[in-house]
Amino acid sequence: MSLTPILSPKKNPTPARPKRMGELSVLPVFFALKGRTVLMAGGSAAAAWKAEMLAAAGAAVELYAPFDELDPEMTSLLGEIGTKNQPGAGQIRHHDRPWALDLFGAEAPRPALALLDTESEAEGHAFACAARAASVPVNVVDKPAFCDFAFGSIVNRSPVVIGISTRGAAPILGQAIRRRIETLLPPALSGWAALAAELRTATMEKLSPGLERRTFWERFADKAFLTRAPDAGDESEAAKLIEEIATAPESQAHGAKVGRVTLVGAGPGEAELLTLKAVRALQAADVILFDDLVSDAILELARREAKRMLVGKRASRESCRQEDINALMVQFARAGKSVVRLKSGDVSVFGRAGEELRELKAEGIPVSIVPGITAASALAASFNISLTHRDHAQELRLVTGHSKKGGLPEDVDWPALAKPGATTIFYMGGRMAGRIAERLIAEGLSPSTPVGVAANLSREDETRAAGRLSDLAAIVTTIGLDRPILIGVGDVFGEAVEMAESGNRETRAALAG
Secondary structure, three states, rough: OOOOOOOOEEEOOOOOOOOOOOOOOOOOOOOOOOOEEEEEEEEOHHHHHHHHHHOOOOOOOEEEEOOOHOOOOHHHHHHHHOOOOOOOOOOOEEOOOOOOHHHHOOOOOOOOOOEEEOOOHHHHHHHHHHHHHHHHHHHEHHHHHHHOOOOOEEEEOOOOOEEEEEOOOOOHHHHHHHHHHHHHOOHHHHHHHHHHHHHHHHHHOOOOOOHHHHHHHHHHHHHHHHOOOOOHHHHHHHHHHHHHHHHOOOOOOOOOOOEEEEEEOEOOHHHHHOOOHHHHHOOOEEEEEEEEOOHHHOOOOOOOOOOOEEEEOOOOOOOOHHHHHHHHHHHHHHHHOOOEEEOOOOOOOOOOOHHHHHHHHHOOOOOOEEEOOHHHHHHHHHHHOOOOEOOOOOOEEEEEEOOOOOOOEEEEEEOHOOEEEEEEEOOHHHHHHHHHHHHHOOOOOOOEEEEEEOOOOOOOOOOEEEHHHHHHHHHHHHHOOOEEEEEEEEEHHHHHHHHHHHHHHHHHHHHHH
């Protein structure tokens, strides 16, 4: 189907090509060992840990070490797993002798991998040379120069297995990362992954590539993060979902199954502030229409195959019309695509989501919302304050800083905004800062009311300043009018103002001295 965008001549959406993959210190691969032979030399506790891992992966481990050199940990492992006199998957067979070159000879069976644990550099060098001469990948414990591969920290939810490598630079950091991932992945995930393997054939046979399969696996993945293991009811429900998707009616007008649109809040800028649900939406998208305030780090979380299109709208700049953005969402969804409309901050706060929802619903396009962290919350975090306070602010107001025509908004209740006991956050109000201050003061708000101003919240180049309402225009000008500005007004910013004024006094005193 042709996908010629419906655009105005004012500003075309800009396709953004994914960046090339950055340099990898190592290539992460997963090596199948079930039923294959692995040669291992050394009987230390470190060797026992690796032998246990190899056996857990189904390898037939041939262990060469004199009996009197076996660590108690290795002896215990041999007793638990068994040392039968024949190699087999998931077994460890012990040979009461050191390794020798004959193990790599032309007449010897070639193992899939070779491992050695030794304190001797010379022995490690000899073992690595012998293995490489026989074209066998080799690992010498704690000696990177003699290693073709390495063992990282592992998160085991088999058949889901996650490996973490720091290329030997920071093993403790790798372990800390593993612990963090362990807390995110419930143990029951193993059962859900096993069920996924059972359903794979049915999805391949009944669901077409692209939208249909992704729709099923996304819904399945949401269930996979439950704290309980799947049961027969879950399997029956999954089979029913496959049938429903496979037999869903096609769009009569376009001859293809209609896709869907997800409005996703990208938060204030920092990728770590994105919700897990937003990440999943990005990784399932065919097309991403994003604002120009969305950071590259967030776009990097999308799958590389997704089409990215910049459709930003910024004051005083050429922008895409809202009508064009609406038309693009409808067009791509009609073509069966999964579309993410990625918006800075929260979708429902000054993001024109209402217009987009109305258009999509009118066109019969399935649409959902994934909320994000709004800039007001990021402002509070940046100043390390609470936007509400029993002593200072019993009300929180979010107000647009300019009207639809670009001037100061007149359809807001300015007398109410000027009342004390509240915190007011002005979005997109940088160029109106002076007029905002004048209007609030004219309505009775004290010129000494604390204000907090920030630009590029949560990003590396974030800038913030605190002061008094009477100085708001000067503060904003200092920070920079060409940057996305957020203005906070209210007594909750009082401590920040006191710190700023104290710093100014100390600076003046130092200069005078």
